[in-house]
Amino acid sequence: MKLIQSLLLGVAAACAIGAAPAMSQQFIPILSYRIGPYAAGGSGYFGGAIDYFNLVNATGGINGVKLTWEECETEYNAARGVECYERLKKKNGGASTVEPLSTGIAYGLIDRVAQDKIPMTTFGYGLGASADGNVFRWVFPLGTTYWDQVAAMVAYLEQKEGGAAKLKGKKIAYLYHDSAYGKEPIGTLDALAAKDGFEALKIPITPPGTTQESVWLQVRQQKPDYVILWGFGVMNPVALKTAAKVGYPREKIIGVWWAGSEEDVIPAGSAAKGYVSAAFSAPGTSFPVMQDIKTKVYGAGNGNLEDKSRIGSIYHTRGVVYGILITEAIRNAQAKYGKGKVMTPEQVRWGLEHINLTDARIKELGATGMFPPVKTSCADHEGSGMVKFQVWDGSAFKPVTGFIAGDRALVRKLVEEAATKYAAEKKITPVDCSKEM
């Protein structure tokens, strides 16, 4: 009993001390994962976000308001993610927004953020239906959802083949991580297959996917024209190596953006040369904003990445882009609700719904070519739907296309169907966006 009491007292004391508000700062809790099988990606992504926040602070904050944050280790585990969220949501004046970078944690938080009125972003993953802002007021799948991403992949294949008609009769194998993450886009893929006339062959890979001979021997037997790789973590390099082992050409493998980072291709060595993957953010340090981070943040010793060669890697730039989107949302909110003031979560939500990052604005931010224009609205919480495709040449990712989108109309129809179903199940009254500003 004593042990429990003293531990509880310690936690209570920690909460009390931590809750001392710093009112002139905008607080963002960071639910990060830096250990476990996805640690490399997590440390890159959250490192990038923190680097950008440090840059914003170093250049005067958002109209004078500085950003402050606190990290909490979730280990990519739903229960720990929920605990981290509950612990941090009221600290330092209240959390403005939360981004768990994990499908499991995001699902666990969907109801909580609606109740607590804190906007949650699911940058490039999460529930496909949540792009419908009428139903999901507090969830923002910024960038692309999985459904739009698979549509973009099909569009890329159409482009490669020379037109949608050329895809008819072809066989596309969909190798997926056998979990919620892998199963999300199957509905959309089937709809696209029906529309374009290709056969979608779905083969699950048992997580964690350390040995995949059986999967790739099946692929060899079926001889698909293309393979879409929808893996995560160690599944990706093993897939590429096993494909090389069975002799399947890697130029025909298209990876989702969670299968398209340096961490995925470097362990595969020469088996990854020529492999194409999707990406929302372009890697590299040549962009002005990345140069600023190098000089103003790493130069001042505030850089978050311990291994400086990782600056500009895919996960790092993805985190920087997330930082840019969030900062822009807060800036929008300040433009409406008061410049130089700390924004409440509701106000940040409004800001997230009115992101309008045009090419001109992206140029102002020093990120031209780094990510596509993003325009969110009350009904569309996704904002872009575009990805670019890049090829690994053995030492770096090089772009093969600009930012392209798939059949967004088809996807939007599916999104609205799923969102309506969700609203009926949960008895949510959808908001009528035509009445909002």
Add this chain to the structure above:
Amino acid sequence: MLYREAGQFKSTYLADSAIFPLLQDRIAMAVLLAIAFIVVPLTATPYLFSAILIPTLILALAAIGLNILTGYAGQLSLGSAAFMAVGAFASFNFILRVPGIPILVAFVGGGLCAAAIGIVFGLPSLRIRGFYLAVATLAAQFFIIWFLTKVGWVTNYNSSGVITAQPIVVFGYRFDAPAPKYLLVLSIVALMALAAKNMTRGNLGRKWMAIRDMDVAAEVIGIPQMKTKLLAFAVSSFYCGVAGALFAYAYLGTVEPEAYNLDLSFRILFMVIIGGAGTILGSFLGSAFIVLTPIVLNVTVGWLDASGLHVPASAGSNLEVIVFGVLIIFFLIVEPLGIARLWSIGKEKLRLWPFPH
């Protein structure tokens, strides 16, 4: 001086076989229950409810289940999270498909389904023992999670396989806020812990302990191995099933197979071993330890960072893992019979206090 039974005489067999024969124990228990049911709901913050108290109680229930199987009946099992998953999904399906079913009945139904599955996967225990049985229960863990992920009927053909749990409504009252959820969980756990305590104190518990200590001898004196072992699996899985349903409905809010992974099974086993195998109190103590330690470590690392000692973020997370591992080894070396043993040693010392011996 204070903790003496001098002067407390029992005049009926019923009084003699009480769980807490000493008056001091009964007073302490009453005070504890009063604090838990009355003081805590009035004073605790929502964070304390939803992130500490509720998961501790739910996992303690699962630990009681595993304790019955591993601590009392001696069958090492690594599949407890899978039985929790069965309970959660079965409850979900009961609520979905049986209109108007009271949610508590659905939880019991989930527990019964888990018990049935537990009996099936407990059948190998009649032939296999020791670590072989432990690895055999891993078959249950992996197969059940695969089944729940694969079979669309179980998840109501949900596209992603992650279902949001229906709200808890008992007699028209919706349990949405953390404090009512805590009270509901506390009541269920307290009742089931009482049932477990009485089961393990009685004939059934003695049979289980006989099987654990020397099953050949137990069979010789007439304890039926098959029935007793399978009953242990059934009861244990029932507890894990109800705990799993509560885990989904009262804590996470979603019913998904990935939350019931191997990591959770190991955590529950930790709770049993570190808390004290073969004791009901040990399940609660172990659960508190395993739930609180990562949080305390996380907060401590945050303190160190805030106080100027710049701990690089990745090092901080790894430090938490190292300290957790060291604590486990330390506990096992210092008191291999668990925290409950430390507690009973404390009570022994209290009996003699203020004298040293």
Add this chain to the structure above:
Amino acid sequence: MQFFFEVLIGGLLSGVMYSLVALGFVLIYKASGVFNFAQGTMVFFAALTFVGLTEHGLSFWMALPATLVVMVLLGLAIERAVLRPLVNQPQISLFMATIGLSFLLEGLAQIVWGTSVRGLDIGVADEPIGWIADRFGLNISKFDLVAALIAAVLVAALAFFFSRTRIGRALRAVADDHQAALAVGIPLQQIWGIVWAVAGAVALVAGLLWGARNGVQFALTFVALKALPVLMLGGLESVPGAIVGGLIIGASEKLAEVYLGPMVGGGIEGWFPYVLALVVLLFRPEGLFGEKIIRRV
């Protein structure tokens, strides 16, 4: 038919990789009765140390003995710090202590060497061998054959070690009966130290091969979960059992995934080896080659 052989051979060769990990488990269980759940983490630790050392400038042939020394020292340290205080405790406590140890090792490895993912190249390409592919139409990877060869050499060396050397005989005596071994003057603590050191060396070999295959990252610790059904099938104390079990598990897992998987929706590779081992255990409760557990009243 040719496809069947390809799957079969691929399965057998990947089974050999599982056996390498299982060997470490067997060594420790045989000599000290401890089910070392930290073996997977030791594989990861060895691979990470090797790669870390090569990144710091050591060549392949210098890093190898250096890592070997580290693993031997680690094994001795584990015996001294974790096992000696827990002598005579029930098996379950020792098992849980090794789980705690695995947390400790994974945190330690990643604090020292970082969490980024690294490739490992041991000089053998993971590509189909040309002339076999041409003549028989079967794709067999060079890397897999080299791994099988290394495993065979390792098993032969261990077999020789156990049956011909003095220390090997002492290990067998200790595995048979701790008390009797003590009674004839065999130094138990030293023997256990040696066993853990040898297991560390085996972990290094497994770590290099698995790391070359999958990349050196945290997911390497999951290979232990692949080795557990091998142990169940072959018997916890048997070195030949680890090899035979590995071959059977590897082959059956792949064949089941390819032929049975599509009938039930795929993805059965996760549980099929466990269920297969379970079924075998129902007929032989100690595995194919395990020692019979004698229970006395």
